Amino acid sequence: MDHHPSASVDVLDVLRDGRPRTRAELVVQTGLSRSTVAARVEALVGAGLVRAAGEATSSGGRPPARVEFNPTAGLVLAVDLGATHGTVAVTDLSGTVLAASTLELAVADGPARVLPLVLEEGRRLLAGRGRAPADVVGIGIGVPGPVEHSTGRPITPPIMPGWDRVDIPAEVRGRLELDVPVLVDNDVNLLALAEHRTVWPDVADLLFVKVSTGIGAGIVAGGVLQRGASGSAGDLGHLRVPWVPDAPRPPEDVRDLEAVAGGPAIAARLREQGLDARTSADVVALVRAGDQRALDAVRQAGRDVGAVLAGVVNLLNPSVIVLGGSISRAGEHLVAGVREVVYGQSIPLATHTLRVVPSRSGETAGVLGAALMVTARVFSADPTELFARRLG
Numbered sequence: 001m002d003h004h005p006s007a008s009v010d011v012l013d014v015l016r017d018g019r020p021r022t023r024a025e026l027v028v029q030t031g032l033s034r035s036t037v038a039a040r041v042e043a044l045v046g047a048g049l050v051r052a053a054g055e056a057t058s059s060g061g062r063p064p065a066r067v068e069f070n071p072t073a074g075l076v077l078a079v080d081l082g083a084t085h086g087t088v089a090v091t092d093l094s095g096t097v098l099a100a101s102t103l104e105l106a107v108a109d110g111p112a113r114v115l116p117l118v119l120e121e122g123r124r125l126l127a128g129r130g131r132a133p134a135d136v137v138g139i140g141i142g143v144p145g146p147v148e149h150s151t152g153r154p155i156t157p158p159i160m161p162g163w164d165r166v167d168i169p170a171e172v173r174g175r176l177e178l179d180v181p182v183l184v185d186n187d188v189n190l191l192a193l194a195e196h197r198t199v200w201p202d203v204a205d206l207l208f209v210k211v212s213t214g215i216g217a218g219i220v221a222g223g224v225l226q227r228g229a230s231g232s233a234g235d236l237g238h239l240r241v242p243w244v245p246d247a248p249r250p251p252e253d254v255r256d257l258e259a260v261a262g263g264p265a266i267a268a269r270l271r272e273q274g275l276d277a278r279t280s281a282d283v284v285a286l287v288r289a290g291d292q293r294a295l296d297a298v299r300q301a302g303r304d305v306g307a308v309l310a311g312v313v314n315l316l317n318p319s320v321i322v323l324g325g326s327i328s329r330a331g332e333h334l335v336a337g338v339r340e341v342v343y344g345q346s347i348p349l350a351t352h353t354l355r356v357v358p359s360r361s362g363e364t365a366g367v368l369g370a371a372l373m374v375t376a377r378v379f380s381a382d383p384t385e386l387f388a389r390r391l392g
Contacts, residue, residue, distance in 0.1 A: 009029075009030050009031065010030070010040070010382070011026055011030055011032070011037060011040045011041060011044060011050075012040075012044060012049060012050070012069070012379065012383075013379075014026060014029050014030055015044075015050060015067065015068060015069040016069050016094070016379070017069075018068070018069060018071075018094060019068070020053035020054065020066040020067065020068040021066060021067065021068075022065065022066050022067075023037050023038060023041060023065075023067070026041070026067075041067055043384050043388075044067075044384060045067070046384075046388055046391075047073070047383070047384045047385075047386075047387035047388040047391065048070060048073040048387055048388075048390075048391050049069065049070055049073050049383065049384065049387050050067050050068065050069060050070060051067065051068060051070045052065060052066070052067060052068075053066040053067055053068035054066055069093075069094070070093075071092040071093040071094035071096065072092050072093070073093060073387055074092075074093055074135065074136070074137035074378075074387065074390070075090055075091065075092060075093075075098075075126070075129075075131060075135045075136050075137065076090070076091045076092075076093070076095075076136065076137065076138050076139070076140060076370075076371045076374045076375060077089075077090060077122045077126075077133075077136050077138075077139045077140075078090075078091055078139075078140045078141075078367035078368070078370035078371040078374070079118050079122070079139070079140070079141045079142065079367065079370060080141075080142045080187060080190070080366030080367045080369075080370060081107050081114065081118070081141065081142060081143050081144060081187070082107065082144055082187070082366075083106070083107055083108070083144055083159050083213060084104065084105070084106060084107075085102055085103065085104060085105065086102070086103045086105050086107075086114065086117065086118045086121075087100060087101070087102045087103075087363075087364070087366060087367050088100065088101055088102075088103070088118050088121040088122050088125060088367070089101075089125070089364060089367035089368075089370075089371070090122070090125045090126055090129060090131070091367070091368070091371040093137075093375055093378070094375075095197070095368055095371045095372050095375065097364050097367065097368065097371075098129060099125040099128055099129055100125070100364055100367060101121060101125065103117060103118065103121060105117055105118075107143070107144060107159065107160050107163075108159065108160065108161050108162075109162075110161065110162030110163065111162060111163055111166050111168065111171060112162075115168070115171055115172065115175065116175065119172065119175050119176060122176075123176075133176050133177070133178055134178070136176075136178060136180060137180055137181075137374075137378055137386075137387075137390075138180050138181040138182070138183070138374035138375070138377060138378055139172055139176075139178075139180060139181070139182045139183070139374065140182075140183050140184075140185075140190070140367075140369075140370030140371055140372075140373045140374040141168060141172070141182070141183070141184045141185075141370060142184075142185055142186070142187040142189075142190040142366050142367075142369065142370050143157065143160065143163070143168075143184060143185075143186065143187060144157070144159060144160065144186075144187050144214070145157025145158065145159065145160045145163070145186065146186060146231065146232055146235065147184050147185055147186050147231050148230060148231050149183075149184070149185055149227050149231040150231070151167070151169075152167065152168045152169040152182060152183065152184035153165045153166060153167055153168065153184075154166065154168070154184075155231075155232075158214075159213070159214070168182065168184045169181075169182035169183075169184065181374060181377050181378070183370075183373050183374055183377060185227075185231075185370075185373060186216065186218075186231070186234070187210070187216075187366055188208060188210045188216040188217060188218045188234060189218045189225055189227065189234065189369070190218075190365075190366055190368075190369025190370050190372075190373060191208050191210060191218055191324055191359070191361070191365050191366060191369055192206065192207075192208035192217075192218025192219070192220055192225060192322075192369070193218070193220075193225055193368075193369040193372045193373060194361045194365035194366070194368040194369035194372065195208050195322050195324070195359060195360070195361045195365065196208075196220050196225075197368070197372055198360075198361050198362075198365075198368070199322075199360050199361055200320055200322075203220075203319050203320050204220075204221075204222055204223045204319070205220065205221050205222070205316065205317065205318045205319050205320075206220040206318055206319065206320045206321075206322065207219055207220070207309075207312065207316065207318040207320070207321045207322070208220075208322045208324060208359070209236060209305065209309070209321060209322065209323050209324070209325075210324050210325035210328075211261065211262070211263075211301070211305060211323060211324075211325040211326075211327040211328055211334060212262070212263055212280055212325035212326040212327060213262055213263045213264060213279075213280055213326075214237050214258055214262055215236050215237035215257050215258045215261060215262055215305070215325075216234055216235060216236055216237055217234040217235075217236040217312075218234055219233055219234050219316065220318075221316065221318075236257060236308060236309075236312070237256060237257050237258030237262065238256050238257070238258065239256065239257055239308050240254055240255070240256060240257075240308075241254075241255060241256070241257050241260050241261075241304050241307055241308055242307050242308070242311075244307060244341075247303075247304075248300060257304060257305065257308050260301070260304045261301035261302075261304040261305050262280075263279060263280025263281075263283055263326060263327055264278075264279065264280070265301075266280075266283045266297050266298060266301050266327065267279060267280070267282055267283050269297050270282075270283065270286065270293060270294060270297055273293050275291070275293060275294070277294075280325075280326040280327055281326065283297070283298065283327065283330065284326060284327065284329055284330045287330035287331060287333065288330065288331070294330075295333055298327060298330050298331075298333040298334050298337070299333045299334070299336060299337040300337060301327065301334060301337065302333065302334040302335065302336060302337020302338045302339075302340070302341075303337040303338070303340060303341045304337075305323075305334070305337070305338050306337060306338040306339070306340060306341030306342045306345070307341050307345070309321065309338060309341075309342050310341060310342050310344075310345035310346045313342055313346040313350050313351065313354065314346050314347055314350055317349075317350045318354065319353060319354065319355065320354070320355045320356075320357065321338070321342070321354065321355070321356045321357070322357055322358070322359050323335055323338060323356070323357070323358055323359060324358070324359035324361075324365075325359075328358055328359060332358070335356060335357070335358055338356055339356045342354070342356060343356075
């Protein structure tokens with residue numbers, strides 16, 4: 001993306017899109033003087049953040065040299081914790097996943113067991129790349145529960161016993177003996193970051209909705225992830241599902257969305273019909289096997305999600321709603337149910353360009369989002385001195 005020269009921007013901000021440029025192009029795109037650009041490029045090269053990138057086409061005389069961002073100047077350790085798994089990855093500074101693996105674990109075992117497991121896996125992945133923990137410039141961790149983002153502490157997370165108010169950043173820094181940023185966030189926020197970056201980079205207003213054991217949302221507004229005053233923005237699962245005349249529930253059955261449309265709730269409905277279903281995975285398996293009762297139950301869950309999202313759409317007016325999580329992988333049935341209600345109940349101005357689509361960001365989206373969270377922090381201030389010290 002090119003930058004308008006009317007307001008000056010940093011050379012590194014321009015180069016981080018990965019496109020090589022000449023110093024003359026950087027003058028135009030940053031709005032800075034030639035001498036300032038030259039000095040800035042020299043400092044960035046000295047810090048290892050920028051490198052030579054071959055020659056540009058010349059109109060005569062010596063070809064002008066191009067420079068480019070060096071995403072290998074540092075590494076990020078990214079962790080995506082789920083209820084029954086932990087994905088660990090090493091990425092470069094552009095978010096490219098260099099190595100990743102997924103461990104079977106129970107987050108309910110608590111931080112004293114889980115954190116050493118994932119950090120040791122991180123060490124193993126680094127060693128496999130010939131790198132050491134000292135090469136890591138930041139660590140990002142996603143957890144399946146509410147997080148006070150400013151401190152990195154989970155706050156009464158329902159499926160994470162033993163994690164309440166644990167200082168995860170201090171624990172991680174102590175175990176790895178590193179003095180680097182350790183950022184923790186709710187897993188759905190990180191999925192929203194990854195989906196926005198990889199699939200919808202030109203969309204400023206996006207809502208990512210995860211429908212799995214629990215239900216949550218990540219809100220991107222004005223191109224920025226919105227965490228709210230204390231980090232609890234997007235807690236969709238605890239909004240009440242409004243009753244509509246054709247709902248299968250009686251009017252007095254007022255429940256939170258998670259209790260109606262989460263994976264275990266769908267499974268309970270299927271058990272009432274004689275099917276052997278306990279988990280989200282059981283529901284998905286029945287849908288993929290073509291069981292009509294499971295198809296109908298997932299579509300109804302989509303309608304219930306849509307009934308809550310209709311009000312959210314009126315309030316936030318997103319361009320795109322992305323549906324992810326395990327239940328969304330049961331085909332188009334969840335998406336169809338959401339579309340049916342959202343398009344029918346939200347105001348026309350909010351829906352005439354609205355797209356409701358399944359997630360496309362892939363299995364490593366959680367760790368990618370964690371890495372993007374870290375690089376945003378690293379580059380929020382001038383990192384030149386930090387990286388120069390690392391080289392020294």
